[in-house]
Every structure is written in C-alpha cells, then in structure tokens.
Amino acid sequence: MKKIAVDAMGGDNAPQAIVEGVNQALAAFKDIEIQLYGDEAKIKDYLTATERVSIIHTDEKINSDDEPAKAIRRKKKASMVLGAQAVKEGSADAVISAGNTGALLAAGLFVVGRIKGVDRPGLMSTMPTADGKGFDMLDLGANAENTAAHLHQYAILGSFYAKNVRGLANPRVGLLNNGTEDTKGDPLRKETYALLAADSSLNFVGNVEARELMNNVADVIVADGFTGNAVLKTMEGTALTIMGTLKSSIKKGGLKAKLGALLLKDSLYSLRDSMDYSSAGGAVLFGLKAPVVKCHGSSDAKAVFHTIKQVRTMLETNVVGQLVEEFTPKDSE
Incomplete structure (x- = not known):
C-alpha cells in the first residue's frame, strides 16, 4: 500500500479542491492510502471517501505570503510541515501540497532531505x-x-x-x-x-x-x-x-x-x-529522498487527482530508490 501525505489546506481552492481530488483518487486506485493534514471540520465537509483515508487535525497552516524558511522553522504544526515530517519518519511515502512553493521547497530540503550526491534538487514538471x-x-x-x-x-x-x-x-x-x-x-x-x-x-x-x-x-x-x-x-x-x-x-x-x-x-x-x-500532475522537487510534489496553487480537483496519480506512479516504479542507487558512489558499497 502506497501512503501519500496531502496538505489539505494549501492552495487557492483548499480544502475543497484538494479533498475532492483525493475522493477521486481513492475511488480510482485501490493501492493507495491518503493522510489529509489540516482542519478536520473543514476537510469533513468535502470528504466522501471512507476507506484508506485518515485526517490528521491541525489548525496551523503556511500562508502564501509567509517567508518560506521562517515558516518551516516557526510553524512546526502547519499542515505542510506535518506532511513532510511524516515522510521523514517513514509513516508516509510521499507528500503533496498546493501551498506556498518556497515553503514546500524548504520543507523538502530541510525536513525530507536531499539525496547524497545531488548538489541541488530541481523543480521539474511535465509540460x-x-x-x-x-x-x-x-x-x-x-x-x-x-x-x-x-x-x-x-x-x-x-x-x-x-x-x-x-x-x-x-x-x-x-x-x-x-x-x-x-x-x-x-x-x-x-x-x-x-x-x-x-x-x-x-x-x-x-x-x-x-x-x-x-x-x-x-x-x-x-x-x-x-x-x-x-x-x-x-x-x-x-x-x-x-x-x-x-x-x-x-x-x-x-x-x-x-x-x-x-x-x-x-x-x-x-x-x-x-x-x-x-493532467500532467504536479511539479516534483526531484533529488530528494522521497517524492515531494507541488500542485499548482490554483489546482482544481482534476489537477489534484492527476498529481496523486503521478505520485502513485513514482512510488510504483521506485524512481527515488533507483535514483539514490544511481547517485551512491560505487566505492562506498
């Protein structure tokens, strides 16, 4: 089972578009579990899926105008940070957010961490x-x-x-x-x-x-x-x-x-x-130890669905695990 952490409070249309996209993904893919981070009451207004989904409540979120690095350090209970922390601790395999791009990049680098041998992870999207x-x-x-x-x-x-x-x-x-x-x-x-x-x-x-x-x-x-x-x-x-x-x-x-x-x-x-x-999915911060994927800030449910689909494929192909192996110096084996 692929466990995906989703920041339910990030983006212009959160939490409605995020949760509706999650509903669609859970219906389409039987091998994923979704962890929704954010305001439980607001999330429940739109959540129709009842299986393979959990809500981790938090009142704190990172705003679009927050200074990224400071926000990651000061808002330890923000939905985005908790999602990244879940990946670091191994309770989730990937994290998705439509929130503050800079903050997600900072969470990816400082919480999830970059692959040794990758100098600077790059933000990549399929156009x-x-x-x-x-x-x-x-x-x-x-x-x-x-x-x-x-x-x-x-x-x-x-x-x-x-x-x-x-x-x-x-x-x-x-x-x-x-x-x-x-x-x-x-x-x-x-x-x-x-x-x-x-x-x-x-x-x-x-x-x-x-x-x-x-x-x-x-x-x-x-x-x-x-x-x-x-x-x-x-x-x-x-x-x-x-x-x-x-x-x-x-x-x-x-x-x-x-x-x-x-x-x-x-x-x-x-x-x-x-x-x-x-329909191409989100932008991947590629070069980190796990998939960290940014949805467009104005993402609708369709875009969220396709981003979850994209992350599912990344986990299925173990692209990050293969990348770690590719960048590990052979003399260190």
Missing part, C-alpha cells in the same frame, strides 16, 4: 506539447542561480525521471538557449553545452529555442531556475489567454460564431486538452 507527448523541464524555480555543473546534473535527473516514470527508453535532452547553434548563449549556457555534449550517458540533442518547446523537440529540457520559471509562467499565461480569448470571441461573435464553434466542438476540445497542463 504539454502539441502532439500530447509532453516534455519534462527543470529547473522551474527551485534555484534562482545555477552553475553549469548544476544544469548538467539536471539533465541527468530529468533523463532518469523520463526513463523510469514516463517510460521513455532513450529520452532526448535539450538545453534551453537563445539559438540552436552550439556557439550560442552566455558563458553559463556554453559551459553547460560542453558538459552535456561530453556525457555519453545522455542523448543530448543540442540547444533548443523556447518557441520550439511545444513541438516535441526534446523529451527533457534543461534550464536554470530563473529562466525555467519565467518560461513556465509564460506558457501557462499564453495557454490561458488563448483559450479565454477564443471563448470570449465566440460569445461575442453572434449566431455565426456559435454555429461555427458547435461544428468545431471536437477540435476545440482537442485544442483545450493539448494545452491543459493539469
């Missing part, structure tokens, strides 16, 4: 592509600044995840840059390119431009945390704007527009689904 296959991208903001050695390690981590969780035999790794030529980029990108090109364990396909990300140009995209986070939010904002503008145009377009939308309904749904990142 959508036009053909529906998606790509893994890191770092998405766990670290504002990175060295070439960090980016090289992100390529290894991302490739490992793509192989073991997404089932890709030989994932293509691309370096996000301002041009495809190997001479492009600032000193960080040039040094990283040399490291990736020299690593025969990676299927490095070279530099990748941001405009090609959704065209299945690579299976793993490597970026520094500042750039990766900016690209992530640009993609999210663009997708939301396109869908919102299209919907608004149809509503304002009169009868012809509505009839046209009716005829194109299947195609429009397909477009919506291809740009929907919620």
Whole structure:
C-alpha cells in the first residue's frame, strides 16, 4: 500500500479542491492510502471517501505570503510541515501540497532531505506539447542561480525521471538557449553545452529555442531556475489567454460564431486538452529522498487527482530508490 501525505489546506481552492481530488483518487486506485493534514471540520465537509483515508487535525497552516524558511522553522504544526515530517519518519511515502512553493521547497530540503550526491534538487514538471507527448523541464524555480555543473546534473535527473516514470527508453535532452547553434548563449549556457555534449550517458540533442518547446523537440529540457520559471509562467499565461480569448470571441461573435464553434466542438476540445497542463500532475522537487510534489496553487480537483496519480506512479516504479542507487558512489558499497 502506497501512503501519500496531502496538505489539505494549501492552495487557492483548499480544502475543497484538494479533498475532492483525493475522493477521486481513492475511488480510482485501490493501492493507495491518503493522510489529509489540516482542519478536520473543514476537510469533513468535502470528504466522501471512507476507506484508506485518515485526517490528521491541525489548525496551523503556511500562508502564501509567509517567508518560506521562517515558516518551516516557526510553524512546526502547519499542515505542510506535518506532511513532510511524516515522510521523514517513514509513516508516509510521499507528500503533496498546493501551498506556498518556497515553503514546500524548504520543507523538502530541510525536513525530507536531499539525496547524497545531488548538489541541488530541481523543480521539474511535465509540460504539454502539441502532439500530447509532453516534455519534462527543470529547473522551474527551485534555484534562482545555477552553475553549469548544476544544469548538467539536471539533465541527468530529468533523463532518469523520463526513463523510469514516463517510460521513455532513450529520452532526448535539450538545453534551453537563445539559438540552436552550439556557439550560442552566455558563458553559463556554453559551459553547460560542453558538459552535456561530453556525457555519453545522455542523448543530448543540442540547444533548443523556447518557441520550439511545444513541438516535441526534446523529451527533457534543461534550464536554470530563473529562466525555467519565467518560461513556465509564460506558457501557462499564453495557454490561458488563448483559450479565454477564443471563448470570449465566440460569445461575442453572434449566431455565426456559435454555429461555427458547435461544428468545431471536437477540435476545440482537442485544442483545450493539448494545452491543459493539469493532467500532467504536479511539479516534483526531484533529488530528494522521497517524492515531494507541488500542485499548482490554483489546482482544481482534476489537477489534484492527476498529481496523486503521478505520485502513485513514482512510488510504483521506485524512481527515488533507483535514483539514490544511481547517485551512491560505487566505492562506498
């Protein structure tokens, strides 16, 4: 049985969206147990599942405007911290939260702990592509600044995840840059390119431009945390704007527009689904001793369900256990 700790109080739509997503996951997967951390009375308002779920009550929670490191130290009974503590103590196998990203990163690093040999865990998410296959991208903001050695390690981590969780035999790794030529980029990108090109364990396909990300140009995209986070939010904002503008145009377009939308309904749904990142799950802080996964702050029940599904797959494939073995120096065995 896979035991997953869930911060029921984190995110814009908590606890309703979190608990409704948990209800769906418990109905779909018979091999998981959920531990819900948060206000018991509020959680019970939405919890319909009665088996394989428990509530660990706490009145304390970390707010979106709390300073991450201070919040982890001072709010020892916060729902997010208790979930991370359960993982550390072994009573849970993974933790999920839609709350304060910085605080979850801090809880992951200081409570759960990083794998020995991983310099800086990276925040990684599976992003959508036009053909529906998606790509893994890191770092998405766990670290504002990175060295070439960090980016090289992100390529290894991302490739490992793509192989073991997404089932890709030989994932293509691309370096996000301002041009495809190997001479492009600032000193960080040039040094990283040399490291990736020299690593025969990676299927490095070279530099990748941001405009090609959704065209299945690579299976793993490597970026520094500042750039990766900016690209992530640009993609999210663009997708939301396109869908919102299209919907608004149809509503304002009169009868012809509505009839046209009716005829194109299947195609429009397909477009919506291809740009929907919620079905890919959450962002994994990869490189820690256990799965620590961040749901989007505005996650609905569907996104929470898919994040639990993602964590279930991570536990089923034992990707973290395999990663520990991969990074353990052979001479220490």
